[in-house]
Amino acid sequence: MQKITPYLWSDGKAEETANFYVSLFKNSKILTTSYYGDEMPEMSGKVLVVEFELEGQKFAVLNGGPEFKFNQAVSFLVDCKDQEEVDYFWDKLSEGGEIIECGWLKDKYGLAWQIIPTVLGEFLADPDKERAGRVMKAMLQMKKIEIEKLKQAYELK
Numbered sequence: 001m002q003k004i005t006p007y008l009w010s011d012g013k014a015e016e017t018a019n020f021y022v023s024l025f026k027n028s029k030i031l032t033t034s035y036y037g038d039e040m041p042e043m044s045g046k047v048l049v050v051e052f053e054l055e056g057q058k059f060a061v062l063n064g065g066p067e068f069k070f071n072q073a074v075s076f077l078v079d080c081k082d083q084e085e086v087d088y089f090w091d092k093l094s095e096g097g098e099i100i101e102c103g104w105l106k107d108k109y110g111l112a113w114q115i116i117p118t119v120l121g122e123f124l125a126d127p128d129k130e131r132a133g134r135v136m137k138a139m140l141q142m143k144k145i146e147i148e149k150l151k152q153a154y155e156l157k
Contacts, residue, residue: 002057002058005051005058005059005060006057006059006060006076007059007060007061007062008059008060008061008062008070008111009061009062009064009068009070010061010062010063010064010109011063011064011065011066012046012063012065013063013109014047014048014049014050014061014062014063015033015047015050017050017061017109018030018050018052018059018061020107020108020109021052021054021059022052022053022054024089024092024093025054025055026055027053027054027055027056028052028053028054028055029052029053030050030051030052031051031052031053031058032049032050032051033047033049033050033051034047034048034049034050035047035048036048036063043063046063047063048062048063049061049062049063069110070106070109070110070111070112071112072100072104072106072112074112075104075111075112075113075114076111076112076113076114077113077114077116078093078113078114078115078116079116079118080115080116080117080118081117081118082117082147083117083146083147083148085117086115086116086117086144086145086147087144089113089115090105090115090144093105093107093113093115094107095108096108097109097110099143099144100112100143101140101142101143102139102140102142102143102145103115103116103120103139103142103144103145115144115145116145117145117147117150119147119150119151120135120139120145120150123135123150123154124136126154131154134153134154134156135150135153135154137153138150138152138153
């Protein structure tokens with residue numbers, strides 16, 4: 001059993017939100033859906049919480065109302081093996097949302113995501129600080145991360 005579960009707040013779109021995320025990730029599914037009862041007559045019968053799983057990570061989304069909004073203080077990083085995967089998640093998650101920079105975006109629900117190729121972390125961890133610095137400089141000029149441009153900066157002599 002997972003000890004810590006990210007619990008997302010939604011303004012009436014918990015079911016839609018969970019279904020959207022589950023549709024994007026291959027190894028994903030809805031786990032449970034619970035509903036408000038008669039103790040809150042104005043919400044009775046409406047979705048309360050949807051628990052779902054994305055790539056083995058359990059999440060929950062609560063229909064809590066309009067009081068709280070997401071901000072970039074919390075984001076989810078998607079580790080992408082290649083440019084095709086970066087493009088896929090970038091395109092799907094940014095649709096109807098907001099493109100930020102350096103691989104960051106906000107989806108249509110306002111949740112922040114980092115769509116990052118694995119190779120970026122490898123390049124930035126290179127003990128050759130000059131190489132790592134060139135990669136960082138290249139990345140800071142991007143919205144969506146482009147692996148080929150990172151490689152060019154890394155291999156520059």
